[in-house]
Amino acid sequence: MAVKLVVEDVGKDYLIPIIDRVSFSVDAGEFLCLLGPNGCGKTTLLRIIGGLEPATRGAVGIDGELIVAGRPHQRRIGVVFQEDRLLPWMTLEDNVALVLKPLGMPATERLATARRYLGLVGLAGFETYYPGRVSGGMRQRAAIARALAIEPDVLLMDEPFGALDAQNRRIMQREVRRIWRETGRTILFVTHAIEEAVEIGTTLVMLSARPSRIRELIRNDGRVERLKLIDDLNTMIMEEVERQQGGAP
Amino acid sequence: MTWVARLRLPTLAVVALIVAVWTAVSWRYGAYVLPSPWSVIVGFVEVVRTGEIWTHTAASLSRIVIGFGAAVVTALVAALLGFVSRTARGIVRDLTAVLNATSVFVWIVISIIWFGLSHWAPIFTTFMITLPVVASNLIEGVESVDRRLLEMGDVYRLSGREKFRAIVVPSTLPYLIAGMKVGFGLALKVSVVAEIFGVTSGIGYIMNYSREILATQMVFVWAVVMILVMMLTDALVFDALSRRLMRWR
Numbered sequence: 001m002a003v004k005l006v007v008e009d010v011g012k013d014y015l016i017p018i019i020d021r022v023s024f025s026v027d028a029g030e031f032l033c034l035l036g037p038n039g040c041g042k043t044t045l046l047r048i049i050g051g052l053e054p055a056t057r058g059a060v061g062i063d064g065e066l067i068v069a070g071r072p073h074q075r076r077i078g079v080v081f082q083e084d085r086l087l088p089w090m091t092l093e094d095n096v097a098l099v100l101k102p103l104g105m106p107a108t109e110r111l112a113t114a115r116r117y118l119g120l121v122g123l124a125g126f127e128t129y130y131p132g133r134v135s136g137g138m139r140q141r142a143a144i145a146r147a148l149a150i151e152p153d154v155l156l157m158d159e160p161f162g163a164l165d166a167q168n169r170r171i172m173q174r175e176v177r178r179i180w181r182e183t184g185r186t187i188l189f190v191t192h193a194i195e196e197a198v199e200i201g202t203t204l205v206m207l208s209a210r211p212s213r214i215r216e217l218i219r220n221d222g223r224v225e226r227l228k229l230i231d232d233l234n235t236m237i238m239e240e241v242e243r244q245q246g247g248a249p
Numbered sequence: 250m251t252w253v254a255r256l257r258l259p260t261l262a263v264v265a266l267i268v269a270v271w272t273a274v275s276w277r278y279g280a281y282v283l284p285s286p287w288s289v290i291v292g293f294v295e296v297v298r299t300g301e302i303w304t305h306t307a308a309s310l311s312r313i314v315i316g317f318g319a320a321v322v323t324a325l326v327a328a329l330l331g332f333v334s335r336t337a338r339g340i341v342r343d344l345t346a347v348l349n350a351t352s353v354f355v356w357i358v359i360s361i362i363w364f365g366l367s368h369w370a371p372i373f374t375t376f377m378i379t380l381p382v383v384a385s386n387l388i389e390g391v392e393s394v395d396r397r398l399l400e401m402g403d404v405y406r407l408s409g410r411e412k413f414r415a416i417v418v419p420s421t422l423p424y425l426i427a428g429m430k431v432g433f434g435l436a437l438k439v440s441v442v443a444e445i446f447g448v449t450s451g452i453g454y455i456m457n458y459s460r461e462i463l464a465t466q467m468v469f470v471w472a473v474v475m476i477l478v479m480m481l482t483d484a485l486v487f488d489a490l491s492r493r494l495m496r497w498r
Contacts, residue, residue, distance in 0.1 A: 050404065052403070079404045085401040087419070088497055088498075099405035099407070102406045102407060102411070130497040150405065
């Protein structure tokens with residue numbers, strides 16, 4: 001499989017070192033989950049990969065092109081944030097159609113594309129609703145539709161279901177996995193919920209305590225039994241949480 | 250709401266009580282000090298019949314529209330500058346603080362010195378008094394634009410113009426309408442005071458004239474006209490406008 005994304009020796013200092021050095025690569029069509037204790041820099045790493053924040057050291061490349069914060073590039077990156085970040089004064093379809101404008105798509109095609117992707121995420125029939133009139137889960141679905149509509153090279157998701165209740169969370173996990181299978185996109189998914197990661201990821205990257213490195217990179221191909229994997233990861237994350245709180249190396 | 254609730258019976262009861270006391274006091278002290286409610290109603294019918302109500306209301310309103318309109322336009326320019334540059338925002342904020350602290354009377358006296366006894370005096374006074382109200386509201390609106398939405402705009406590479414149109418303008422609109430609503434109320438209250446000097450039309454002029462010819466009931470009639478103008482513009486212009494622009498809520 002072709003390599004889609006390369007993260008090489010990326011580090012970030014912000015008053016204190018947050019990320020020490022992290023390197024990994026992601027193949028096209030992979031579903032990679034970034035795991036780690038709270039505050040270990042998962043979100044920061046995702047923002048660096050998305051070109052939203054500069055790295056202190058190292059480099060990020062997508063399809064061979066360097067992604068540097070503040071510098072224009074030709075790659076398409078879709079981001080689903082922890083919050084939906086929909087414009088409350090626009091209908092769901094207008095929210096999605098808005099981000100297609102910079103791609104130079106004509107207006108009628110923008111609307112058609114927006115509707116197609118809203119349908120894909122299960123929002124058919126809600127196209128003309130305002131975000132304030134639908135549930136939190138549906139808003140996050142619309143945010144996913146928006147990120148998918150630009151046909152991104154890489155889709156970044158930063159704990160997108162953190163604000164949802166347990167039941168909606170499960171539903172959305174299944175939905176994301178279905179959407180991933182149907183679209184074949186390359187996805188990076190940040191979470192601190194281990195079961196969620198084991199449920200949906202093909203590759204699991206466990207980050208260590210701050211300043212973070214990669215503690216373990218696991219191919220979730222079913223060779224390790226699911227319950228044992230969850231168990232191992234839980235042990236790892238608890239060790240890292242303790243290390244981060246204790247401050248000991 | 251049922252029709253009984255819509256009648257606001259408690260308020261009506263208090264109004265009835267006030268009218269009763271009013272009538273009693275009027276009998277006791279005479280029509281010069283306090284004209285009876287009935288004479289006010291008669292006076293009101295009279296100004297409507299002769300069309301005087303329209304002449305003076307139109308004269309006052311046209312001055313307000315010019316002065317207040319110029320203030321809104323100036324405030325919009327100031328807010329735009331404040332959006333583009335942080336320094337400009339600081340300047341606008343400091344200047345509005347000074348203007349907000351300046352008394353109406355200062356502007357009335359200065360405008361008489363500068364423009365003499367002409368209709369430019371109330372126009373200028375209205376402009377100077379409403380400008381800081383609208384400008385400070387707009388600057389607050391510009392500052393309250395959600396940075397996370399702007400970042401979303403960056404992720405999807407919306408142009409500066411597109412971000413302004415889709416994100417900045419809609420989030421500032423409620424502040425503009427609120428500022429205009431307060432500003433217009435202030436304009437009506439202030440411009441009639443300035444009309445006492447030098448002009449020969451307008452609600453302020455006719456109230457002062459009525460006092461001079463000892464027609465106290467007409468002072469009350471014009472006060473009622475002023476209140477009606479205020480309540481009607483609130484309901485017909487500003488409330489309707491904000492309802493229309495904020496359908497999505």
